[in-house]
Amino acid sequence: MQLNHIALSVHDVEAAIRQFATLGFVLEGRGKHYSNGTPTAFLSSLGTNVYLELVQASGQPAPGLLHLAFEVADLQVKCDELIKAGYEYEAAPFFNERNQTHMAFLRHPAGFIAQFNQLKSDEDAT
Numbered sequence: 001m002q003l004n005h006i007a008l009s010v011h012d013v014e015a016a017i018r019q020f021a022t023l024g025f026v027l028e029g030r031g032k033h034y035s036n037g038t039p040t041a042f043l044s045s046l047g048t049n050v051y052l053e054l055v056q057a058s059g060q061p062a063p064g065l066l067h068l069a070f071e072v073a074d075l076q077v078k079c080d081e082l083i084k085a086g087y088e089y090e091a092a093p094f095f096n097e098r099n100q101t102h103m104a105f106l107r108h109p110a111g112f113i114a115q116f117n118q119l120k121s122d123e124d125a126t
Helices: 013-021 075-084
Strands: 002-010 025-032 039-045 051-056 064-071 088-096 101-107 113-119
Touching (some): 002 113, 051 064, 075 088
Parallel strands (some): 064 113
Antiparallel strands (some): 088 101
């Protein structure tokens, strides 16, 4: 398992892009959040493997940490492992057509949310 990105809620995606540019982050792409359609942006930190997902706040406090996202080899195995460890589904496994990724969101009993991504396999194309 490896860290994929850190998601932050922000009041204004455009202003946040400019703010993080002053810290060396570069815009990689824009989009709409899968669940509510609010503006999003992905930024990278040049020379590192650090990625930020900025999500414009919709009915939630901002700025703040939304979740940490991890890449896993087998989404269901990881979800089963974490459910046994006390996590609960925030969003059960599903396939996100936009980015061709299997994903799930799990909440730790203390409130922390983690996203787990399994890239689309060749079997999904059939």
